[in-house]
Amino acid sequence: MAPLLEVKDLTVRFYTQEGVVTAVDGLSYRIESGEKFGVVGESGAGKSVTALSVLRLIDSPGQIESGEILFKGEDLLEMSESEIRSIRGNEIAMIFQDAQTALNPVYSVGGQIAEAIEHHLDYTPEEARDRTIQLLDRVGIPEAEARFSDYPHEFSGGMQQRAIIAMALSCDPDLIVADEPTTALDVTIEAQILDELRELADEFDTAIQLITHDLGVIAEVCDRVMVMYAGKPVEKASVEELYYDPKHPYTVGLMSSIPRVGDGRDRLQTIPGTMPDLVELPSGCSFHPRCPFAEEQCTRTEPALTDVETGREATLDTEHAAACIEYTEGLSQGLTYSVEVDGPADDAVSQYVEGDSRE
Structure with a gap:
């Protein structure tokens, strides 16, 4: 059907x-x-x-x-x-x-x-x-x-x-x-x-x-969710997958910025910078100027939406996809962040690992 x-x-x-x-x-x-x-x-x-x-x-x-x-x-x-x-x-x-x-x-x-x-x-x-x-x-x-x-x-x-x-x-x-x-x-x-x-x-x-x-x-x-950035999808997954196992740095940043009752952090974590000018998008990955994991190759290569399990280009049938070089060429230092899960999906907390931001 x-x-x-x-x-x-x-x-x-x-x-x-x-x-x-x-x-x-x-x-x-x-x-x-x-x-x-x-x-x-x-x-x-x-x-x-x-x-x-x-x-x-x-x-x-x-x-x-x-x-x-x-x-x-x-x-x-x-x-x-x-x-x-x-x-x-x-x-x-x-x-x-x-x-x-x-x-x-x-x-x-x-x-x-x-x-x-x-x-x-x-x-x-x-x-x-x-x-x-x-x-x-x-x-x-x-x-x-x-x-x-x-x-x-x-x-x-x-x-x-x-x-x-x-x-x-x-x-x-x-x-x-x-x-x-x-x-x-x-x-x-x-x-x-x-x-x-x-x-x-x-x-x-x-x-x-x-x-x-x-x-x-x-x-x-x-039931399912698509995360968009600068006019393009950067992650697609079921709600459970997205909250328990986010795969794109932008998704992790969005989740880290959500205030929660009982959160012990002194300051709310935010994504640095702002959405790029859509008239003049940055080269390569549009998110790289704000990404704490960005490497030199991110400034040159625009990543396609990729099946995070196989590394192949995602289709409409792909269950979990993300647009990040990590899932095709691989980043030299990888993606390092933590996901803390306590209860249902809307209680999941994703955080960038402190001190991992790189130029």
């Missing part, structure tokens, strides 16, 4: 006055039906551009340069505008970062959800209203019938996000693309929303592509 979503060699560029920005460069991944797939990385890694590309929402000066986005075996990039509109919000739904801007302030919350149901499912207004009220109630909005006619400003931030989730689920989509769905929420509400999202995905048998910068969120929700 074909995967639900299969992205092959996707490249997206933005043509700006400063130069050509390659926001996504040769990206490939797949999502199976019902799977929860996470995409994680810093701001500027290309996560949101990847999400928008799936729904063909890249606007000028951006352009999808090449690649395929196969949904149920059909290439979304080859579809007409009317065909892709019939899929957006229906078979593929999206949860945007900021619920306040995703909801139209001049229409009632219930009316906006019901409109999508009428359009895609051909329901009568009465049927669409009933389904909307059921969904609002299911996502945890109290007195859903009474709040059907409320406007977005009458909802709290958490309630707005719940309404967006209800809207995403309204047409029984096969895939939900959730782009930083808890960005503007406090920690308590974030946990509630994530629990709700995971339970609803299971209940509706809906796959999720979850975009986030937070590895804790990935551990809470996802």
Whole structure:
């Protein structure tokens, strides 16, 4: 059976006055039906551009340069505008970062959800209203019938996000693309929303592509994860593999920077430097200017995503892959870091070995 979503060699560029920005460069991944797939990385890694590309929402000066986005075996990039509109919000739904801007302030919350149901499912207004009220109630909005006619400003931030989730689920989509769905929420509400999202995905048998910068969120929700850096994947693995046995220095750095209750360190560990300028990427491995394990060959050779077990170029079927020279040519001093595991995946701690940073 074909995967639900299969992205092959996707490249997206933005043509700006400063130069050509390659926001996504040769990206490939797949999502199976019902799977929860996470995409994680810093701001500027290309996560949101990847999400928008799936729904063909890249606007000028951006352009999808090449690649395929196969949904149920059909290439979304080859579809007409009317065909892709019939899929957006229906078979593929999206949860945007900021619920306040995703909801139209001049229409009632219930009316906006019901409109999508009428359009895609051909329901009568009465049927669409009933389904909307059921969904609002299911996502945890109290007195859903009474709040059907409320406007977005009458909802709290958490309630707005719940309404967006209800809207995403309204047409029984096969895939939900959730782009930083808890960005503007406090920690308590974030946990509630994530629990709700995971339970609803299971209940509706809906796959999720979850975009986030937070590895804790990935551990809470996802089955598999792809780590992105400067527009490219640098590691792909199951959540358990990634947390218990990370293979790329960038992944280790992300995990080391997570604050934890009871952490005995005096200072929070961070990754030195910032994401490189995508107009002028460094030669070789894009991460080498920030990597404590970088060697001279890292400045010359751009590593491909590699099966960490065999050293061969990774395929979409590879279970654990990383883009590091260590798994092909080998680094003279190797990768030296520790992984401390105590409990489930979201309690795993990876740390660079102190004093191992090298120029």
